[in-house]
Amino acid sequence: MKRVLALHGVGSSAEIVKGQLAPLTRELGPRYEFVYLNGVAEIERGPEIAPYYQGPFYSYTTGYTAAEIREALDNLDQFVKENGPFHGVFGFSQGASMAVSYLLDYQAREPETQLPFEFAVLFSSVSAFSPSKTCYESIVEGLLNRGFRAIQGFPKAEFNELTKAERIFAESLALTFTVGNQMSSSTESINFFTRRNQEAIPRVLHHSLTQDRIEIPTVHVNGKGDLPAISAQSRLVCGLCDQSLARVYHHSGGHGVPTELFDVKTLVKMIDLASLEGADRRALHQGPA
Known part of the structure; x- marks a missing residue:
C-alpha cells in the first residue's frame, strides 16, 4: 500500500x-492510503469553497515572506517525520x-538524503x-535600490526598464498577487517596494532564476477552465521539476480536482x-540491501 x-x-x-479528491481516491482504490493535514492558521473561507462546508478553514502559512515560509515548511517537515513514512x-x-x-x-538542506516522497501529484498549483x-x-536589492516608477503601482505595473532577471522576478511576484486579488485569497501587504522592506518581499521561485529541480516523478494537473494566471503559475511550478520526470494533464474542469470519469x-x-x-x-538509489 x-x-x-x-x-x-x-x-x-x-x-x-478529502471530498475534492474522493472521485480520484475511489478509483485508485485500496492500493493507496491517504493522510490529510490541516493547515496551522485558521482563516476565512477560501475561494470557491462550497457554502455547505461550515469550517473551520485553514492556511499552511500566515504569509509569504521568507520567514513565514520557513515556519510553514518546518511545520510540514515535523508532521512528515512524526507521521511518515510516506510514498507520495x-x-x-x-x-x-x-x-x-x-x-x-529539503533538497537544498539535505543534498545527500533521499526525499521523503517518491512522487508528487500537483493540482492547480500556485507559485512556490x-x-x-x-x-x-541581489535581484531584490537591485529592485529596491533602483527606485523605478513601476513599484508605485505594484502589482499593476510595467517592468520594461528592469534587467532581465529583475523583470522575471517582478513579473512572477506580480502574477502571484494578481491571482490572489482575483480569487480574494490574498491578505498579504504589497507595500514592501514602496517601504523598501527587503525582508517582507516574498521570494517567489522561477525556473529561469533557480537551478535546482525536483528530482522525483511529478504529475501536474490543471483545468482547461482555470484562471489563466493560475495556469501560468502552474507552468512555472512545473518548470521547477525535472522535465524528464514530469507529466502534465489538462482536464475538462476549472480550478479543482477532475471529476469526469474519463479524466479520473x-x-x-x-x-x-x-x-x-x-x-x-x-x-x-538505495542499492542492494
Missing part, C-alpha cells in the same frame, strides 16, 4: 480536500505550492516560494506510473 500525504488549498481544510504527496493549489517549496528546500532571505538577494481514469494511470517510477528510482 502506498501512503500519500494530501495538502489542501488556502481557506480550505483536510475534510474539504498530493497538493491542491496552495497545498501544491507548499509541496514544491518543501521538496526544493523559498524560505531563504538570501534567495535572489486517465489520471489514475498517470499516478500509477509516477508511483512505480518513483519506487524504482528509490530502490536504485
Whole structure:
C-alpha cells in the first residue's frame, strides 16, 4: 500500500480536500492510503469553497515572506517525520505550492538524503516560494535600490526598464498577487517596494532564476477552465521539476480536482506510473540491501 500525504488549498481544510479528491481516491482504490493535514492558521473561507462546508478553514502559512515560509515548511517537515513514512504527496493549489517549496528546500538542506516522497501529484498549483532571505538577494536589492516608477503601482505595473532577471522576478511576484486579488485569497501587504522592506518581499521561485529541480516523478494537473494566471503559475511550478520526470494533464474542469470519469481514469494511470517510477528510482538509489 502506498501512503500519500494530501495538502489542501488556502481557506480550505483536510475534510474539504478529502471530498475534492474522493472521485480520484475511489478509483485508485485500496492500493493507496491517504493522510490529510490541516493547515496551522485558521482563516476565512477560501475561494470557491462550497457554502455547505461550515469550517473551520485553514492556511499552511500566515504569509509569504521568507520567514513565514520557513515556519510553514518546518511545520510540514515535523508532521512528515512524526507521521511518515510516506510514498507520495498530493497538493491542491496552495497545498501544491507548499509541496514544491518543501521538496526544493529539503533538497537544498539535505543534498545527500533521499526525499521523503517518491512522487508528487500537483493540482492547480500556485507559485512556490523559498524560505531563504538570501534567495535572489541581489535581484531584490537591485529592485529596491533602483527606485523605478513601476513599484508605485505594484502589482499593476510595467517592468520594461528592469534587467532581465529583475523583470522575471517582478513579473512572477506580480502574477502571484494578481491571482490572489482575483480569487480574494490574498491578505498579504504589497507595500514592501514602496517601504523598501527587503525582508517582507516574498521570494517567489522561477525556473529561469533557480537551478535546482525536483528530482522525483511529478504529475501536474490543471483545468482547461482555470484562471489563466493560475495556469501560468502552474507552468512555472512545473518548470521547477525535472522535465524528464514530469507529466502534465489538462482536464475538462476549472480550478479543482477532475471529476469526469474519463479524466479520473486517465489520471489514475498517470499516478500509477509516477508511483512505480518513483519506487524504482528509490530502490536504485538505495542499492542492494
